[in-house]
Amino acid sequence: MDPNEALRVLHAEHDRGLAIISKAGSTEELESAKVSVLGRKSPFTEVQRSLGSFGPDDRRRLGAVANEVRTSLQAALDERRAALSGLEEGRLLEADRVDVTLPGRRPRPGSLHPLTIVERQIVGIFTRMGYRVAEGPEIEDDWHNFEALNIPPDHPARTMKDSLYVDIPGLLLRTETSAVQIRTMESQEPPVYVVAPGRTYRREAVDATHLSVFHQVEGLAVDEGLSFSDMKGTLEAFARAMFGPEQRVRMNPDYFPFVEPGAQVAVSCFKCGGVGCALCGNGWIELLGAGMVHPKVLDNCGYDSERYTGFAFGVGIERVAMARYGVPDMRLFVEGDVRFLEQFQGVA
Ligand SMILES: [Zn+2]
Numbered sequence: 569m570d571p572n573e574a575l576r577v578l579h580a581e582h583d584r585g586l587a588i589i590s591k592a593g594s595t596e597e598l599e600s601a602k603v604s605v606l607g608r609k610s611p612f613t614e615v616q617r618s619l620g621s622f623g624p625d626d627r628r629r630l631g632a633v634a635n636e637v638r639t640s641l642q643a644a645l646d647e648r649r650a651a652l653s654g655l656e657e658g659r660l661l662e663a664d665r666v667d668v669t670l671p672g673r674r675p676r677p678g679s680l681h682p683l684t685i686v687e688r689q690i691v692g693i694f695t696r697m698g699y700r701v702a703e704g705p706e707i708e709d710d711w712h713n714f715e716a717l718n719i720p721p722d723h724p725a726r727t728m729k730d731s732l733y734v735d736i737p738g739l740l741l742r743t744e745t746s747a748v749q750i751r752t753m754e755s756q757e758p759p760v761y762v763v764a765p766g767r768t769y770r771r772e773a774v775d776a777t778h779l780s781v782f783h784q785v786e787g788l789a790v791d792e793g794l795s796f797s798d799m800k801g802t803l804e805a806f807a808r809a810m811f812g813p814e815q816r817v818r819m820n821p822d823y824f825p826f827v828e829p830g831a832q833v834a835v836s837c838f839k840c841g842g843v844g845c846a847l848c849g850n851g852w853i854e855l856l857g858a859g860m861v862h863p864k865v866l867d868n869c870g871y872d873s874e875r876y877t878g879f880a881f882g883v884g885i886e887r888v889a890m891a892r893y894g895v896p897d898m899r900l901f902v903e904g905d906v907r908f909l910e911q912f913q914g915v916a
Pocket residue numbers: 837838839840841842843844845846847848849851852
């Protein structure tokens with residue numbers, strides 16, 4: 569390259585550089601413009617490299633021009649870079665802009681679980697009658713779950729088939745809330761009026777009417793002179809408070825080891841009024857087991873069974889919830905399906 573050609577290239581590159589720098593629309597485009605104008609393979613760099621082959625005068629003259637061109641292009645690059653970064657920031661801000669005129673996102677209101685609703689209703693009815701709430705552990709020992717409740721060692725309820733045992737010998741997941749009866753009587757003198765809501769466990773095959781983990785409310789009243797009619801009156805009052813003032817209660821004899829006599833308690837169907845429908849079949853809905861506390865159970869807890877009598881009952885919360893809300897399948901209570909659960913919004 570001769571000096572005249574070198575000078576021509578420097579001027580041309582200056583013009584070309586200013587043009588493409590000013591046209592760069594983004595920082596990426598600006599970077600490639602910089603490479604094209606001042607990079608290692610650019611015509612400008614090629615001229616600089618050839619300066620060494622010129623005479624001293626040309627070298628000095630052309631070197632000064634090259635420096636001016638470089639300084640000018642560098643200034644143009646810096647200026648354009650500053651302008652672009654402002655522009656890009658503005659674009660980002662625009663994209664992130666909050667439109668305050670858009671409607672807000674409403675949080676979906678939750679609801680109480682139907683079993684919680686029914687448990688509270690049952691417990692509320694009895695606490696208004698003067699009962700207090702008692703609690704016990706879900707892992708029970710043989711004494712509280714069986715022995716003290718007059719369930720003998722050879723009773724089928726004790727087999728591995730029906731109960732869920734834990735790894736520690738003599739302990740199991742309580743098969744009913746009745747164990748709380750024993751714990752309550754062991755810890756206080758009569759009179760006793762308690763309800764004990766809670767979870768219970770059985771080794772059951774799960775289907776539409778059975779779960780292996782389910783809920784009960786246990787009731788226990790022990791006092792001087794309590795009779796079967798006190799029990800019937802109490803359970804009638806419960807049924808009317810729960811399902812409506814027209815309810816009738818029917819008791820059929822039944823056997824539970826910890827009561828004598830025992831009864832299966834049904835309420836007249838609150839849907840058909842007792843004439844018979846798809847929900848009830850024969851006009852009655854079996855809701856709970858009940859009975860007069862067996863004297864042996866009182867004795868086991870150190871109560872004087874000559875002086876005190878009592879009655880006990882156990883209500884299945886799932887069963888009441890199914891009857892009350894027309895739920896066809898018990899598994900719905902544990903599946904966590906929002907379409908099922910959201911139907912209880914506003915129910916308390
Ligand atoms: Zn009916």
